[in-house]
Each structure stands twice: as structure tokens, then as C-alpha cells.
Amino acid sequence: MKYTQTLGIIAAVLMVVVCFLPWIYIPSLQLTITGVHGKVNGQFTFGKQILAQGFFSILLIAFFAFPKVWAKRTNIFLGFINMAWAIKNFTLFSLCRAGECPEVKPGLYITVVLAVIVLLMTLVPRLKLPAEKKA
Numbered sequence: 821m822k823y824t825q826t827l828g829i830i831a832a833v834l835m836v837v838v839c840f841l842p843w844i845y846i847p848s849l850q851l852t853i854t855g856v857h858g859k860v861n862g863q864f865t866f867g868k869q870i871l872a873q874g875f876f877s878i879l880l881i882a883f884f885a886f887p888k889v890w891a892k893r894t895n896i897f898l899g900f901i902n903m904a905w906a907i908k909n910f911t912l913f914s915l916c917r918a919g920e921c922p923e924v925k926p927g928l929y930i931t932v933v934l935a936v937i938v939l940l941m942t943l944v945p946r947l948k949l950p951a952e953k954k955a
Contacts, residue, residue, distance in 0.1 A: 828884045828895075828941030832877040835902075835934045839870040841927030844913050848920055853913065854927065869909055873931075876902045880938060892945040899942035906935035 839855030846853065851860060855873060858866030876898060883895035910932050914924045 822946065824941045824944050824946050825884045828938055829881050831934045831937040831941065832880045832884070835906075835931060835938070836870065836874050836877050838927050838930045838934065839873055841930070842925040843909075843928040843931075844922040844924055846920070846922050852925075853922075855909075855931070866913065872905055876905065880942075884941075887948065892942075895942045895945070899939040903935045903939045906932045 842852045842854055844853045845851070846860070849860065853860070853866055855869040858868060860866070880895060880898050880902065883891040883898065910928055913928055914922065916922075
């Protein structure tokens with residue numbers, strides 16, 4: 821595909837941007853959790869997911885832009901790790917606790933969709949191969 825690297829870079833940047841959107845709402849505490857602010861109270865926190873998403877996105881963008889075979893292969897590995905991280909976030913954030921289920925906001929769904937897009941773009945890289953020498 822012609823624009824796989826560009827689409828992958830855009831999706832990786834959007835994964836960081838989506839961390840600023842609401843991910844879940846906890847009705848009993850009247851609290852909205854995002855990928856940036858994950859603190860529920862002093863004893864319970866989801867952490868700052870933007871740190872991991874930002875780290876993976878920077879690596880993915882760098883390897884999308886670097887036109888070497890080893891970079892594209894490493895990017896496939898990073899794409900799978902990024903996908904696993906998004907699934908972990910979805911499972912952890914949407915889990916019911918003590919009989920109360922949080923209200924899942926669109927931001928959490930968008931992270932999983934963007935992780936799938938990034939993974940698909942890593943699987944179909946655009947790479948110019950050297951021409952074979954004719955005898």
C-alpha cells in the first residue's frame with residue numbers, strides 16, 4: 821500500500837492525543853478517568869497511561885520513518901506490544917469492581933481501534949528493495 825507508513829504515523833500520534841479524552845466514568849465517585857489522570861483516590865490509581873502510550877508511539881513513529889528492513893521488522897514487534905497494551909488498558913479500565921461497573925467512554929474504544937490500525941500498518945510496510953542485478 822502506498823500510504824501505510826503515513827497512516828501508521830498518524831494513528832500513533834492519535835493514540836497519544838486520545839489519552840487526553842475521557843476513558844471511563846465512575847458514577848459513585850462522580851469521577852472521570854483519562855489516560856493522563858488515572859488517580860481515583862490515595863490508595864487506588866490507574867496510573868498515567870500516556871507515558872507508556874507516548875513511549876511506544878515515539879518508537880513506532882521512528883521505525884515507520886526509517887526505511888530499513890530491520891526497522892520494519894522491529895516495528896511489527898512494537899505494534900504487537902502496543903496492541904497488547906491497548907487491550908490491557910481496555911480490560912483494566914472497563915472491569916467491574918465491588919459490584920460497580922464504570923461507564924466506558926469512547927476514548928477507551930478509540931485507543932483499541934487505533935492500536936489495531938497501527939498493527940495493520942506495521943504488517944504491510946512500504947519498502948523499496950534493491951533491484952536485482954542482471955547477468
